[in-house]
Amino acid sequence: MKKVLVTGASGQLGQCVKRLSSRYQELEFTFASSDDLDLTLFGVVSAYLRLHEFDYCINCAAYTKVEQAEKEQEMAYLINAEAVKNLAANCAENDCVLIHISTDYVFDGKQETPYTEDDETCPLNVYGASKLMGEEYIRGLMEDYFIFRTSWLYSDIGHNFFNTIRKKAEAGEELNITTTQKGTPTNAYDLAEFILELIANDNQNFGTYHYSNLGEATWYDFAEEILKHMKTNSQLKVNNDFQTIATRPEYSVLSKEKLQNAFSTPVEDWKVSLEKLISDLG
Numbered sequence: 001m002k003k004v005l006v007t008g009a010s011g012q013l014g015q016c017v018k019r020l021s022s023r024y025q026e027l028e029f030t031f032a033s034s035d036d037l038d039l040t041l042f043g044v045v046s047a048y049l050r051l052h053e054f055d056y057c058i059n060c061a062a063y064t065k066v067e068q069a070e071k072e073q074e075m076a077y078l079i080n081a082e083a084v085k086n087l088a089a090n091c092a093e094n095d096c097v098l099i100h101i102s103t104d105y106v107f108d109g110k111q112e113t114p115y116t117e118d119d120e121t122c123p124l125n126v127y128g129a130s131k132l133m134g135e136e137y138i139r140g141l142m143e144d145y146f147i148f149r150t151s152w153l154y155s156d157i158g159h160n161f162f163n164t165i166r167k168k169a170e171a172g173e174e175l176n177i178t179t180t181q182k183g184t185p186t187n188a189y190d191l192a193e194f195i196l197e198l199i200a201n202d203n204q205n206f207g208t209y210h211y212s213n214l215g216e217a218t219w220y221d222f223a224e225e226i227l228k229h230m231k232t233n234s235q236l237k238v239n240n241d242f243q244t245i246a247t248r249p250e251y252s253v254l255s256k257e258k259l260q261n262a263f264s265t266p267v268e269d270w271k272v273s274l275e276k277l278i279s280d281l282g
């Protein structure tokens with residue numbers, strides 16, 4: 001039986017993996033929240049991996065507060081880069097395949113066509129830069145890894161744009177949303193399922209990949225689509241002066257060509273997947 005460690009298990013993606021894990025009886029899971037396994041305690045992580053002899057580690061842990069990262073640079077780099085370096089070194093030493101998640105924010109958004117894995121990275125904010133450093137450590141330290149860059153992850157769990165919009169709409173608040181960024185919303189359950197299928201199928205096409213749902217949208221389009229499925233009197237307005245501390249890429253649609261050539265699991269259109277989640281939520 002393959003042994004799978006899930007780090008950052010109480011976060012959005014970690015919980016999605018947990019909810020789907022019961023479908024995979026052939027896999028033995030250990031779900032470790034930050035309280036169970038703090039990735040910044042390097043020695044503890046080394047001892048833990050040596051002791052448990054995992055076959056896979058799905059790293060769902062990260063510092064994801066894009067705005068706050070501008071003020072807490074050290075913390076962002078500690079979790080997204082240095083802790084990942086330590087995790088990668090220990091996975092390599094213990095023959096554990098590392099499945100790591102990165103972000104569309106590694107790009108500067110100057111392109112007008114979907115970013116491929118070979119396109120030049122140039123993060124515009126601390127979060128993106130710290131995530132890129134984490135990726136680079138992994139590529140330098142090990143061979144048996146998957147890095148999935150994803151974008152605009154959402155679900156019914158945790159802090160994300162989908163939940164923010166739903167809460168505001170339920171409260172009848174006016175929504176002022178930017179049209180200045182284009183990317184692809186990604187259902188976190190789809191990514192969780194994709195990863196679990198990869199493990200179940202023992203896929204060995206190691207490397208860096210782009211995974212998001214299909215299609216493209218602005219944040220305004222995303223909000224509009226969420227509201228379509230809700231009964232609300234909230235007004236939706238374009239606001240391209242929405243103030244943020246961190247700069248985001250204007251365009252961060254990810255090309256799925258490499259992914260679709262290497263894996264058999266189909267990738268869903270973002271609107272279809274959003275509708276599916278909303279109907280599952282009832």
Ligand SMILES: NC(=O)C1=CN([C@@H]2O[C@H](COP(=O)(O)OP(=O)(O)OC[C@H]3O[C@@H](n4cnc5c(N)ncnc54)[C@H](OP(=O)(O)O)[C@@H]3O)[C@@H](O)[C@H]2O)C=CC1
Pocket residue numbers: 007008009010011012013014033034035037038039040059060061062063064079083101102103104131149150151152153154158159160
């Ligand atoms: N959310 C998004 O829109 C996107 C996310 N990603 C990437 O996807 C991955 C999953 O993101 P998501 O689930 O949304 O993120 P969340 O913020 O929901 O979850 C991250 C988890 O990491 C945990 N964590 C933080 N620091 C540590 C630490 N030192 N040791 C162990 N665990 C720690 C947090 O625990 P605690 O709560 O206890 O601090 C939290 O549970 C991340 O790598 C992220 O960068 C990529 C693109 C888009």
Ligand SMILES: Cc1cn([C@H]2C[C@H](O)[C@@H](COP(=O)(O)OP(=O)(O)O[C@H]3O[C@@H](C)C(=O)[C@@H](O)[C@H]3O)O2)c(=O)[nH]c1=O
Pocket residue numbers: 064065066067102103104105150151152153160161164175176177178181219239242244248
């Ligand atoms: C809540 C809100 C946001 N916005 C704008 C601000 C910003 O430019 C954009 C997105 O806002 P958020 O802060 O919710 O999303 P943000 O934290 O930028 O989301 C990112 O998170 C990290 C973890 C990733 O890796 C990225 O892929 C991406 O999902 O929408 C509005 O215009 N109106 C609003 O009411």
